[in-house]
Amino acid sequence: MLVGIDIGGTKTQMKAANGLAVSDISMPTSEWRARQNAEVDAAALIAALTKMTGGKLPEVLVAGSHGCDTDEECGAFQQRLAQLLPATAVLVLNDSELLLPAAGKDVGISVICGTGSIAVARSDDRRMIAAGGWGWYLGDEGSAAGLVREAARAVRRSLDSGEPLEQLGRSLLQALGIDNPVELGRALGDQGSAARIGSFVPLVFAAADAGSALTLDVIAQGGKALAALVSRLIDRGAPGNDIVTGGGVITRQPRLFEAFHSALATVAPDWKLTLLREPPVIGAMALARQLQAGERPAYLPLPHVAGTISNEGDWRAA
Template identity: 55%
Template sequence: MGPHLIAGVDIGGTKTRMMASRGGETLADRTLATDSWRIREVETDAAALAALVRSLCGGVDPAATVVGAHGCDTDDQCRAFQAGLARHLGGIVQVVNDSELMAPAAGRFGGIGVVVGTGSIAVARTPDGRMLAAGGWGWILGDEGSAPALVRDAARAVRGAIDRGTPDDPLTDALMRALGIDDPTMMGRLLNETRNGVVWGQYASAVFAAADAGSPLAIGVIEDGATALAALVGILIARGADARSVVAGGGVIAEQPRLVQAFRAAVAAVSPASDVVVLHDPPVLGALALAERAVHAADQTS
């Protein structure tokens, strides 16, 4: 039997990336805005994604499709989307949380995966395959360390400095420049009017720029975000997760060395024995690795 056609999909809060491969050779690679196809209705989304995967694969169904989905934060949610997708797409179909793509993309299976991008969540599996998740509550309630949450917390830090009568910090000017305002008291009004984490996440680079300029406020926001992310790892360990490896990925942590350094230090305080890996390769490669593993297992039993 020749190599199988497989597909991997990484659904993020902002972007969806899909890849098709056969025998380790990439045949197609496509990225599109998640909100261009996903409306958060299972059957409609499943039909839309199945059509996208089939188109990616030249009009045929792949032997296996693995999807890592932002927002599929429980076993029930993963199973519901998986069942919907399987009704529209042939072959093996598997849906996991997008954080579960991190470890296989780094050549590892098991451990704890942490996504830090438009949102943040930590996920692991028990030995019997049950999902353990911490975080992922959205940027209004949590998502600490994510792009919109860093901006949210930075705005709070600026607000607190103004209330204390000490607004002279590089973070204040950096955020005002990014937002195009000349009055820091406008930050709260803009946040309330926008209420869009993707939009606010676009300003996260201003927080890191302020930290690089020596802002105590920005440095504190980043370190607090990293500490909160490490706390998610600690929660999963307390629930029985295997923490020998912690693989973190996503647009924020992959691109910001300052957050990486703070996260490594924070995890070391929570779980000194954990091997922390920061993924710089695209997480969709983890979906392909899982798909390849699935078809190999099916071949072994057939």
């Protein structure tokens, strides 16, 4: 049995293939991941998996995980899962890294834009090169939470310049249940998480559809910020010439994709941008099939097999 898992900031999707039988479930990530004890979280994920599979354990498991933003974080999570699945080949990546294989690409830059945002590539020695992914307070440019934050800042700047409250500001105040723009910052902070803040992003695009000049600029700047993440990775030696983007915001909002596409024409004119419309978990399944067949992509880190990191010369699919 092969298992692929896409752990997003808001939603976790699991897919299992056992011969011709395929199981597929989605659940809120907060339903199993508390982010207070890594061992408990790993055990909770495996419990959810075995519930889906009727207690059967996979031969190969590939997971892309939001929050695994360095090789060390991915490796630590991979080791915890491998300890719980001693007979399984286990590979853990950043969740954005599922985009390239899902689109049928081997090498390039993946840009995920959902609750948060991050751009990731791999160097020739398998090391992760990342830009972004700093959370809504410091970064997550172009993401749901980032766009809402920048929308509130745009409203603030507009009011500081003596302009009247326009559509964007009125929508945010109404959604947050406040009547004074001065309370915008406090009301957003009270949401307590990127997922909650990002839940207001449909208001941003609705205001753009209504002709809000402030919002149109916020979206354009979001596209430029995502392109800047790509530019930084190219400057750091990211290989290839493919960029694959996906995630709940950019796949549903053509305005943001077009802003990103337009900005890339300036900073990465020789790179090809692909919008992934399929679920990223498909990329996890594609990698799982490669590992099962004994193939190991040279650009990805080494999997755990039988509870330990495999070596280049002796690894075989279980």
